[in-house]
Amino acid sequence: MHPRNIVAPHTAAADRADPETSRAKLRVAFVLVPEFTLTAFASFVDALRLAADESDRSRPVDASWTLLGEDLKPVKSSCGVDVRPWQTFADPDDFDYIVVAGGLLRGSHRVGAATIEFLRRAARQNVPLVGICTGSFVLARAGLMQGFKCCVLWLHLDDFVREFPDVRVTADQLYVADGQRLTCAGGTSVTHLAAYIIERHLGIAPAIKCLRILVEDAPLPAAAPQPLADTFATVEHPRVRRAIRLMEQGLGWSVSIADVAAALHMSVRQLERDFHDSLGRSPQAVLLELRVSHVRWLLGSTHLAISEIAQRCGFADTAHLSRVFRKSLGCTPSAFRTETYGTRHRPARALQL
Numbered sequence: 001m002h003p004r005n006i007v008a009p010h011t012a013a014a015d016r017a018d019p020e021t022s023r024a025k026l027r028v029a030f031v032l033v034p035e036f037t038l039t040a041f042a043s044f045v046d047a048l049r050l051a052a053d054e055s056d057r058s059r060p061v062d063a064s065w066t067l068l069g070e071d072l073k074p075v076k077s078s079c080g081v082d083v084r085p086w087q088t089f090a091d092p093d094d095f096d097y098i099v100v101a102g103g104l105l106r107g108s109h110r111v112g113a114a115t116i117e118f119l120r121r122a123a124r125q126n127v128p129l130v131g132i133c134t135g136s137f138v139l140a141r142a143g144l145m146q147g148f149k150c151c152v153l154w155l156h157l158d159d160f161v162r163e164f165p166d167v168r169v170t171a172d173q174l175y176v177a178d179g180q181r182l183t184c185a186g187g188t189s190v191t192h193l194a195a196y197i198i199e200r201h202l203g204i205a206p207a208i209k210c211l212r213i214l215v216e217d218a219p220l221p222a223a224a225p226q227p228l229a230d231t232f233a234t235v236e237h238p239r240v241r242r243a244i245r246l247m248e249q250g251l252g253w254s255v256s257i258a259d260v261a262a263a264l265h266m267s268v269r270q271l272e273r274d275f276h277d278s279l280g281r282s283p284q285a286v287l288l289e290l291r292v293s294h295v296r297w298l299l300g301s302t303h304l305a306i307s308e309i310a311q312r313c314g315f316a317d318t319a320h321l322s323r324v325f326r327k328s329l330g331c332t333p334s335a336f337r338t339e340t341y342g343t344r345h346r347p348a349r350a351l352q353l
Helices: 012-016 038-051 113-124 135-141 154-163 187-201 204-213 238-249 257-264 270-279 283-301 306-312 318-329 333-341
Strands: 026-030 065-071 095-099 129-132 149-151 166-168 175-178 181-184
Touching: 012 270, 026 038, 026 113, 026 187, 038 065, 038 095, 038 129, 038 187, 038 204, 065 187, 095 135, 113 129, 113 135, 129 135, 129 154, 129 187, 129 306, 135 175, 135 181, 149 175, 149 181, 154 166, 175 187, 181 187, 187 204, 238 257, 238 270, 238 283, 257 270, 257 283, 270 283, 283 306, 283 318, 283 333, 306 333, 318 333
Parallel strands: 026 065, 026 095, 095 129, 129 181, 149 166
Antiparallel strands: 175 181
C-alpha cells in the first residue's frame, strides 16, 4: 500500500465510502475512550461539520465523520453524557485520520483489546492517528508514540513522563503534528488542531470559517503556548499560596514583593521566611519565574513589542529583560519568538491587557 501523507488532500479510500459521503475530501473516524472529554470530541467534530458545507447547513459534503467502537454500546463521557458509536471497527484505510478522544486518565486504562488492535492496525496501514485531550496516553500505551513527539496538557506532563520516559513530550505548546501522529493539549487546542487538518485538506477558507463561527479569530500555530501552568499548585502554606496568587494577578502592573507583603499585612522579612520554609526559595525568585513565564506567553500570544512586554512584566527596560531571559532560557526574547514561531508568524490577536 502506498504510504499516506497527512497533507495529501485526498486518498483512494474515499472512493470506497458510503455513497452520500463518497465525495468527501476529508474523512475522519472518532474512537471514544471511556470517560472521554465531551468538549474535546465536540470541538473537533463541530469544526469538521462547519468546514464541510456552505454556511451552517451541516451536510458532510467536503468532510465526513463517523464514530467507531468495539460494539454499539454507549460510551460515557467524563461529564456523564453517553455517546453511542455509529458503527463497529471498519478498515482503517477507509479514513484519512482516526481521532482518539481521551479524558480522565482512569478511563484510558479501560480501553479494550479490540480498540488497541484496531489502532495498531491503522498504524501498520499508515493511517494518521490523532490524540486529543489524553488520547495521547492511549496511543502511547498501545506503543504507537515511539519515535514521535507528543503534546500533553501541562497538568498531565508529570504523569506522562513517569509512564512513558522514552517518548519525547512537550507541554508548552498547543499541539504537535509529527508525521503521522498528531496530538494536542485539549481544550481549545483541539479546535486549532482540527483547523490545521482542515486547512491541509480543504484549504484555508474553510478552516477560518469554522474558527470564526466558533468565535476564534484565526488559526493558531502549533507552537503557540499553552496558558500559564499553575506551577505552584502543590504549595500548602496558605500565606505563600495567597502571595503567589497576588503575584500572578499583579504581573500586568509590575507588582513588587513589598506590595504583596503589604496586601497580606505582613513584613517583607516574614514573607521571605515563609517562602524559604515552604519552597526553599525567595519570593523574589518566584516572582521572577512568573514574570519570565508571562513574557514567554506574551511573545507568542500578542503583537506587543519586546519593549512593551518588558514594561508590562516589571522589567526596567528591554536590556534588563534580555539579560534575565537569556539567563533563564539561553536566548533573547526576540530570538525565542523567531525560533519558536518563525519570522512570518503573527499572533492571531493582539490582547488588550
